[in-house]
Amino acid sequence: MLRRSLLTLCVALVAALANAAPKQIDLLITGGTVLTMAGPTIERGSVAIDDGKIVAVGLSSDIDRNYTAKTTIDARGKAVMPGLINTHTHVPMTLFRGIADDRDLMDWLQNFIFPAEAKNVTRDFVRAGTRLAAAEMIRSGTTTFTDMYYFESDIADETKKAGLRAVLGETLIDFPAPDNKTWDAAIDYMRGYVKQWKGDRLVTPAFAPHAPFTVSREHLIQVRALATELGVPILIHVSETKNELQQVAEKQNGMTPGKYLDSINFLGPDVVAAHGVWLTAEEQAIFAKKKTGVAHCPESNMMLASGIAPVVDMLHAGINVGLGTDGPAGSNNNLDMLEEAASAARLAKVSKGDPKAMSAHAALEMATICGARVLGMDKRIGSLEAGKQADVIVIDLQQPKIQPVYNVESAIVYAASGSAVDTTIVDGKILMRGGKVLTVDVPAAVAKAKQIRDAVLQSLKK
Amino acid sequence: MLRRSLLTLCVALVAALANAAPKQIDLLITGGTVLTMAGPTIERGSVAIDDGKIVAVGLSSDIDRNYTAKTTIDARGKAVMPGLINTHTHVPMTLFRGIADDRDLMDWLQNFIFPAEAKNVTRDFVRAGTRLAAAEMIRSGTTTFTDMYYFESDIADETKKAGLRAVLGETLIDFPAPDNKTWDAAIDYMRGYVKQWKGDRLVTPAFAPHAPFTVSREHLIQVRALATELGVPILIHVSETKNELQQVAEKQNGMTPGKYLDSINFLGPDVVAAHGVWLTAEEQAIFAKKKTGVAHCPESNMMLASGIAPVVDMLHAGINVGLGTDGPAGSNNNLDMLEEAASAARLAKVSKGDPKAMSAHAALEMATICGARVLGMDKRIGSLEAGKQADVIVIDLQQPKIQPVYNVESAIVYAASGSAVDTTIVDGKILMRGGKVLTVDVPAAVAKAKQIRDAVLQSLKK
Numbered sequence: 001m002l003r004r005s006l007l008t009l010c011v012a013l014v015a016a017l018a019n020a021a022p023k024q025i026d027l028l029i030t031g032g033t034v035l036t037m038a039g040p041t042i043e044r045g046s047v048a049i050d051d052g053k054i055v056a057v058g059l060s061s062d063i064d065r066n067y068t069a070k071t072t073i074d075a076r077g078k079a080v081m082p083g084l085i086n087t088h089t090h091v092p093m094t095l096f097r098g099i100a101d102d103r104d105l106m107d108w109l110q111n112f113i114f115p116a117e118a119k120n121v122t123r124d125f126v127r128a129g130t131r132l133a134a135a136e137m138i139r140s141g142t143t144t145f146t147d148m149y150y151f152e153s154d155i156a157d158e159t160k161k162a163g164l165r166a167v168l169g170e171t172l173i174d175f176p177a178p179d180n181k182t183w184d185a186a187i188d189y190m191r192g193y194v195k196q197w198k199g200d201r202l203v204t205p206a207f208a209p210h211a212p213f214t215v216s217r218e219h220l221i222q223v224r225a226l227a228t229e230l231g232v233p234i235l236i237h238v239s240e241t242k243n244e245l246q247q248v249a250e251k252q253n254g255m256t257p258g259k260y261l262d263s264i265n266f267l268g269p270d271v272v273a274a275h276g277v278w279l280t281a282e283e284q285a286i287f288a289k290k291k292t293g294v295a296h297c298p299e300s301n302m303m304l305a306s307g308i309a310p311v312v313d314m315l316h317a318g319i320n321v322g323l324g325t326d327g328p329a330g331s332n333n334n335l336d337m338l339e340e341a342a343s344a345a346r347l348a349k350v351s352k353g354d355p356k357a358m359s360a361h362a363a364l365e366m367a368t369i370c371g372a373r374v375l376g377m378d379k380r381i382g383s384l385e386a387g388k389q390a391d392v393i394v395i396d397l398q399q400p401k402i403q404p405v406y407n408v409e410s411a412i413v414y415a416a417s418g419s420a421v422d423t424t425i426v427d428g429k430i431l432m433r434g435g436k437v438l439t440v441d442v443p444a445a446v447a448k449a450k451q452i453r454d455a456v457l458q459s460l461k462k
Numbered sequence: 463m464l465r466r467s468l469l470t471l472c473v474a475l476v477a478a479l480a481n482a483a484p485k486q487i488d489l490l491i492t493g494g495t496v497l498t499m500a501g502p503t504i505e506r507g508s509v510a511i512d513d514g515k516i517v518a519v520g521l522s523s524d525i526d527r528n529y530t531a532k533t534t535i536d537a538r539g540k541a542v543m544p545g546l547i548n549t550h551t552h553v554p555m556t557l558f559r560g561i562a563d564d565r566d567l568m569d570w571l572q573n574f575i576f577p578a579e580a581k582n583v584t585r586d587f588v589r590a591g592t593r594l595a596a597a598e599m600i601r602s603g604t605t606t607f608t609d610m611y612y613f614e615s616d617i618a619d620e621t622k623k624a625g626l627r628a629v630l631g632e633t634l635i636d637f638p639a640p641d642n643k644t645w646d647a648a649i650d651y652m653r654g655y656v657k658q659w660k661g662d663r664l665v666t667p668a669f670a671p672h673a674p675f676t677v678s679r680e681h682l683i684q685v686r687a688l689a690t691e692l693g694v695p696i697l698i699h700v701s702e703t704k705n706e707l708q709q710v711a712e713k714q715n716g717m718t719p720g721k722y723l724d725s726i727n728f729l730g731p732d733v734v735a736a737h738g739v740w741l742t743a744e745e746q747a748i749f750a751k752k753k754t755g756v757a758h759c760p761e762s763n764m765m766l767a768s769g770i771a772p773v774v775d776m777l778h779a780g781i782n783v784g785l786g787t788d789g790p791a792g793s794n795n796n797l798d799m800l801e802e803a804a805s806a807a808r809l810a811k812v813s814k815g816d817p818k819a820m821s822a823h824a825a826l827e828m829a830t831i832c833g834a835r836v837l838g839m840d841k842r843i844g845s846l847e848a849g850k851q852a853d854v855i856v857i858d859l860q861q862p863k864i865q866p867v868y869n870v871e872s873a874i875v876y877a878a879s880g881s882a883v884d885t886t887i888v889d890g891k892i893l894m895r896g897g898k899v900l901t902v903d904v905p906a907a908v909a910k911a912k913q914i915r916d917a918v919l920q921s922l923k924k
Contacts, residue, residue: 100868102820102821303808304817307812333873334877345765347764355563356564356566401602405560406915414563415795449865453867
């Protein structure tokens with residue numbers, strides 16, 4: 001009887017000690033203003049991270065005593081929030097940044113971008129461009145990006161090396177591409193690419209049929225079927241310019257691009273439509289019903305004079321809308337998602353004639369959790385919640401540009417820009433700390449970018 | 463005869479030596495990509511500065527051998543350009559940054575800004591706000607700013623301490639202001655203010671009657687006469703919102719604000735009209751004829767949903783148009799002139815449906831030499847030319863966000879932001895070097911801003 005009581009006591013003591021003893025974890029971010037994007041902002045909050053995942057979020061006074069961390073980041077005076085999610089870009093085009101701005105779209109495409117791509121885009125080129133873009137994205141707090149380009153398997157490899165998360169769509173188009181000269185070769189490439197990367201922790205391979213006017217109906221139907229078969233998402237430009245509307249109408253019995261895609265059962269929750277500038281109310285209802293997300297790219301739409309996307313209407317219609325920078329060659333020209341969020345809010349306000357049309361909070365949602373929904377990844381990323389992957393950024397609020405702070409969301413969207421990001425974490429791994437990028441050799445990436453610029457300029461002279 | 467020949471020889475030798483010997487100067491900026499804004503861009507150029515003025519601009523290979531400088535700035539890999547000129551802001555409002563965004567203008571003004579100003583704006587407040595704003599402006603490459611606020615003589619004092627150049631307009635308005643409770647007191651203040659500051663090397667005092675709908679006809683006529691008498695410029699908000707149009711029309715026989723001001727002979731080359739969002743073609747012709755410049759504030763106009771200013775039309779009409787950030791409280795919320803230039807170009811493009819509507823070059827002109835013209839200071843500042851005051855900035859182009867550079871103007875406007883500014887020089891004095899602000903105690907300014915924020919929040923609870 002005594003032995004039994006002693007045993008019970010011991011078990012109880014061990015249990016109590018186990019409860020009391022702080023749990024060992026990889027990383028603790030403590031003392032910051034935590035924007036979870038899943039509930040109210042936490043002043044003096046902590047985010048506990050272990051094995052790539054968030055294990056707890058809450059008041060530092062509650063969280064910190066429960067954990068001892070291998071690494072602790074002091075976030076006092078800083079904001080802690082989910083990493084930014086860029087839902088549409090073309091990262092290797094960083095190497096064409098500013099090559100031909102302030103021109104008509106067709107002049108820009110036909111006299112600069114297409115010849116420059118035809119003559120220069122190789123595996124080496126896309127790798128160099130991805131490294132440069134990765135440095136820029138890590139520096140400015142993007143943790144997940146969505147790409148449409150060529151040699152996407154090489155882009156995937158560099159993305160993984162940089163430690164970023166990405167949905168990477170191999171571009172499929174009805175004319176010879178830099179990597180695959182024929183449609184069938186591109187489809188073959190896709191099968192191998194998906195086989196190699198599907199299930200990767202960071203990289204999600206995707207199909208990226210270029211647009212409804214550059215890929216035939218038969219090819220779009222083929223892509224739709226293959227994407228379903230292989231279980232990977234589809235990225236596509238939709239309704240970006242008036243010119244596209246005209247071309248689609250001419251070829252597809254007067255249909256608008258969104259209606260046309262719906263008519264061939266192309267749309268679904270696994271499709272990300274970039275731009276959607278000219279989506280009609282009817283198309284918006286279809287997109288909402290089919291759960292097809294839209295990547296809103298306000299700076300690109302402004303820069304190329306494509307038009308002003310009906311972003312407020314799309315949100316009201318129930319469409320998942322994320323933010324995208326688009327490629328940094330003539331259509332932005334940078335990958336700064338905080339600047340993009342500010343532009344999104346400001347453009348929505350002025351175009352609606354209503355300063356309440358889009359709040360700082362709504363813009364940050366588009367840049368985080370709504371972007372995750374667009375990519376079908378909101379169970380894994382987009383907010384700071386226990387169980388999600390640890391994609392987290394820390395923003396230094398102490399710059400004179402940002403102070404004083406009355407409202408942290410307003411400060412981040414309207415006053416800060418990407419340069420205020422201090423720390424970038426993806427999948428629990430620190431990619432930048434104290435403004436220093438750790439996973440990309442930045443001087444080497446910049447030096448290589450200059451070399452390639454010289455070669456590109458040379459190639460255009462020929 | 464021999465003595466005479468020897469004398470001649472000596473004189474010739476001395477002259478030759480004087481020509482050959484490098485001239486001693488204060489400052490040489492060498493090896494940069496020099497955007498003079500007065501001619502073609504100079505690759506590997508130098509700017510020689512002495513006694514606050516530019517003494518030479520040209521190829522480093524030509525310039526450098528002619529001078530020995532007390533201080534030399536190596537600008538290799540960097541851009542060198544005229545300092546940015548902000549033609550419209552309210553710098554002490556940095557202390558209200560983000561206090562109440564995403565609201566209707568009247569809600570914002572009547573429930574937040576007016577009560578917050580009435581309860582908090584003192585001499586101490588405007589001085590603290592000016593220090594904070596000065597730190598932000600120096601950090602982001604603004605060398606001249608244009609202010610409309612209260613206690614402007616205190617703002618002038620802090621501006622001079624920070625080493626910035628400014629046109630500082632004391633706000634005159636038909637209701638009790640934080641500094642002067644009556645109109646007559648404000649006019650008295652103005653006389654003293656102008657007497658104290660007129661002729662200062664850095665500060666130009668100005669009248670700032672608030673707007674055509676908040677200052678009576680009689681008072682506007684009085685201000686116009688006094689400004690002419692005292693020889694100082696006038697700053698005024700004109701045609702910013704539709705609400706203003708309605709109010710002016712009701713009181714002034716259906717006239718639009720610009721027409722109304724012209725009808726009382728208010729306009730002239732010494733008037734700076736902020737916003738001009740709703741200026742009609744007829745008014746634009748009048749402004750061009752009267753040489754009244756416009757401060758275009760695209761981010762404020764977007765943020766407050768005031769409308770899209772017809773900036774391209776105004777430029778075509780021959781109006782001098784500069785760029786302004788407006789105040790950083792609900793209408794921006796920062797003082798970054800490079801971000802403003804990008805927004806100006808992008809908004810002009812999308813609103814005109816033409817990517818050629820405003821080039822990076824045109825946006826930079828607005829931010830520099832055109833801004834100088836708006837302020838009537840283009841003989842002294844706004845471009846890098848021998849004889850002008852040495853207001854110069856150096857921008858680091860080596861960030862991954864900016865590289866590679868195909869076109870330096872595009873890189874500065876569309877890829878860089880104020881955080882890329884490396885060195886800021888006003889009147890030949892270095893205010894920031896290597897990103898470190900030298901003339902403002904930044905941590906102290908930020909600490910004071912936080913203190914004031916707490917007091918403001920407390921005051922609004924009462």
